[in-house]
Amino acid sequence: MSPTEEDFELELRSLPGVLNVGISHRESGDVDGVKLVIHGQDCAAIKTIASQIASLYYPDATVSVEDASQVVPANAGASPRVALVRADFNAEDGVCEVQLAYEGRTGLGRAGSGQLFGGAEATLTALRDLGFDVPYYLLAAVSVATVRGWPVIVTLRSPSSDRDMLGIAQSERDLVSASMATLDALNRFLSNGQKND
């Protein structure tokens, strides 16, 4: 068996739970250290086996192991998110239909007036269908040309104040962009769980 670096890495990756192997080198090109990221396995046991394998290939290399399962997910503790399930446009009657999901329930909204306005309005209706008391009305939904594509900007306004909420999103379809931009505009409002019930 040729003790190449590739075979060395393959052996390490064959260990249970290994997600990623990082290898650092000295200036001479020799392997200096190996870092494994694992999931759902005993760090100490994996480190012992990895050190044994390393001793065969690169006896001077240091071995470290980090457990990804110990990392607290970035969204842990956050309130559930409103998710866009689908956004369809019926070309015959010009109606946009948007379906949203929140905490296992779905809400449906329909609106006309084209894919930009219709997509934003249908999203607001779907949010109300989910039980959110959304105190904003749609002021504008426009697509703008940029070097990276055509994002949609949605502006919502509160009747009780002049404060506008702006959202921006870009996807393959204007309707989806408009719906996502509406959710983006309401991001902070929705994350506070402003519901009727």
Place this chain on the structure above:
Amino acid sequence: MSSLHAVPPEDDEYYGQHYEPWLFQTMLDELSASELGIGFIYSVLDLLAQRYELSDAVVVLVHESFGTQSFRLGRRSLTPEMTENFASAGVYCEPDVVPDVERDAVRTACQLALSLHLARFSAAQDPLTKIANRRAFDTALQASAVRSARYGWAFTLVLCDLNDFKAVNDVSGHAFGDDILRQFGFALRLSVRQGDTAARIGGDEFAVILSNAEGNESSGFIERLRAHLEKVGVEIDFTFGIAASPSDSTDPAELFRIADGRLYEKKGIKH
């Protein structure tokens, strides 16, 4: 030797997307230059990084034997926090500028590279001890014998047999016996030099090809093996038989027969 060339489709489209022949051609060049393995995956990430001036790139593959595996540009490790972002198969780039058609091509090629590397590795490896298997040993012995006959290069064949291994299995169980074999294989791997071949060729039978070594140089290897067995904590002894090439023979079958005969002679068994 002829090299491979990517032939662009006539309509410049590939499944409805703009076709970029550079990637396919450079991947084929890479394939022609080396065996397909993990190194290929890093080469392709390097190519992408150069082409699109990426600061970072990760390809995530899902393999039935390995589970989810991430490969990061420059052979760098991910932080545990990053793994959450790269949980599903795909090509992730910073900045996010690589076209979908190229991501798909890279992911497919990398998946193939990983599978072929594992297949090549597994075909030559004994799954229990992680040293060469009988097939790889036969190939190595044949190659060494041919070189010895043609150029006079010396090598030594060492056959090892664990003493009373059957009793270990009978008394302590097969799981314990497997542990002994695993540890013996590990001690063998520690004891050989680069270029030597250590193999498990039967139940409790092992073989080592010591390159560029005359028969008397094998004593150094035996000493190293005994020291490593003690270090690893294997409480089982072994008997060995040696044959040297070209002094004993340059025929692989004859060398094996000589080493085997000497091993059984030491065990006091008529062969």
